[in-house]
Amino acid sequence: MTRYLVGKLAESLLALWGVITIVFFVSRVLGDPAVLLLPVGAGQQDLDALRASLGLDRPILEQYLISVLAMVRGDFGISFQHQRPAMDVVLERMPVTATLAGTALVFGTLIGAVAGAIAALKRGTISEFIVMVAALLGQATPVFWLGIMLILVFSVDLGWFPTGGSGTIAHLVLPGLTLSVFVSASIARLLRSSLLDIMREDYVRTARAKGLLPRTVFFWHIARNALIPVITMIGIIAGELLGGSVVIETVFAWPGVGRIIMQAIQAQDFPVIQAGVALVAAIFIVVNLLVDLLYGVLDPRIRRR
Amino acid sequence: MAPLLEVRNLTVAFDTPDGTVHAVNDVSYSLEEGETLGIVGESGSGKSVHALSMVGLIATPPGRIVRGEVLFNGRDLLALSQRELFEVRGKEIGFVFQDPMTSLNPVLTIERQIAEPLRRHFGMSASQARTRVVELLELVGIPDAARRARQYPHEFSGGMRQRVMIAIGISCNPKLLIADEATTALDVTVQAQILDLVRDLKKKIGTTVIWITHDMGVVAGLADTVQVMYGGRIMERGPVRAVFHDPRNAYTWGLLKSLPHGGRRGVTRLYQIPGNPPDLTKEPVGDPFAPRNPFATERCRTETPPLGEVEGSVAGHKAAAWYDLRAALAATQVQP
Ligand SMILES: Nc1ncnc2c1ncn2[C@@H]1O[C@H](COP(=O)(O)OP(=O)(O)OP(=O)(O)O)[C@@H](O)[C@H]1O
């Protein structure tokens, strides 16, 4: 298991480096931040001076080496826009993103797990049908559309919740609901099919033949095994949500990590783009490592590797 | 003394999109305490379904018990509630299933899987159960039992897992142990070891056993009584010696003919019964084996032969046949 994790970690660092490299070169191609930072009509001299002070006048490979070496030391540079360390600018937004991600994950997982279990246990009944249709709709509906609809109905028409922004529970309800719908729909569908697969396994028949009570068979023999793929999915979703879901943060003017990265891209604030993407990638990697560890706990066959 | 198990007219069907599958048709037999019954028959002959349906282990739907009684110690199992059946399964009737690779839960320790029925039926504490688990593992011939108990199924070989399955099956000292193709998935040497183990266990604990297999050779080495099934029916039944030396049903004769001569179980099949297995979605009419039977008479195709005591053999030797196989064989000079 340790060797497996070390290998995984090495792989992850490589992936992180790849992401940073791609983002570095793509963002340089996008345009010239100096033009955006200075007032309209600024002279060529001012532009050159600004570029020099930002280090943008050096050869691109030199810039790349300098930033990568700095990143290794944990230095992501100073934000062009905010004149503060870029990583600080991004990290400040983390709690806001994490609040929304956590809400969606907790509610989405709970609702999805219950719905998926009902659909599997009530196989062939109207309950299964309702759950499956709802889940299919939930998964197929684009989140931005659902978000806008919820705003139109509950904020604009009914005025129950603010249309955007953050800070109070009321602000959290609509974006949280929107994401929960997506999360729970995905989990319900996967859990249902996973449960139905496991129910057919020979070892479930063995468990029944032992005279175990149905709840013991369900929790210890069926659910225990059916959860393994669901855990992976929760991990992937958690990684995505913690990276700040750009669409939802934009629709609900939710000032999170996704939003700050979007703004940085528009302003060509290279250090913030790099810090943001590196953070998002790192979160994704950490969450996946945690999922792997959890796998080891759930599945002894993996522990041995 | 009343038999331990008496099955009367057990009929089981499955309602499938392709029609009703008549999996078990009017099966009746009885089993004495201490007896070992070998049930043979080709794939799809209803061996597993008949055994599983006795204790409510087939899925309903699609499965349906059309009629019948299964008297176990005088009590009709088919009339019991689910709750009452939970008390019978594992405790009074133990099971060993076919594929040891898939019949154990991959994420639970061996100890837990053997301890489950003990804790459930005897209310044992964790430490009591642990002691008993180690005893059981030693009984089924697993060395270093205390350490092995803490391992997971993937750390065991196929043969070792089947020993674990047997330990689970006998854990609560059931009156009846049903083994469904318990050695089919194992290679020949391991198969022989498991059969030795079962013979040995029978001597030690004297359980009544139903051993389901499609291998006549296994039955010869293990069972007192053999019961041949085809198309969900019992075709022939009787003491192993009598049935092997003097078969009265053409299907039994075909199965015996396909065994290598003078020998026990072998890998090579010398004789294949011509034709295809019956279509169980058709309403059963006549002798199900008639289409493949060279000795079949006109009556075989229209009327189902009853399972009756055969003439000129030992008591308890019964066969379902309208034709006289012995006379027909004598006439053609063909010997099994
Ligand atoms: N769940 C089910 N749905 C529909 N048909 C079924 C189901 N289970 C069993 N059957 C049918 O019942 C018949 C008897 O099956 P059974 O498993 O008892 O055969 P078997 O004698 O044990 O064969 P094998 O040697 O392959 O184990 C088969 O035709 C099978 O297709």
Ligand SMILES: [Mg+2]
């Ligand atoms: Mg079978």
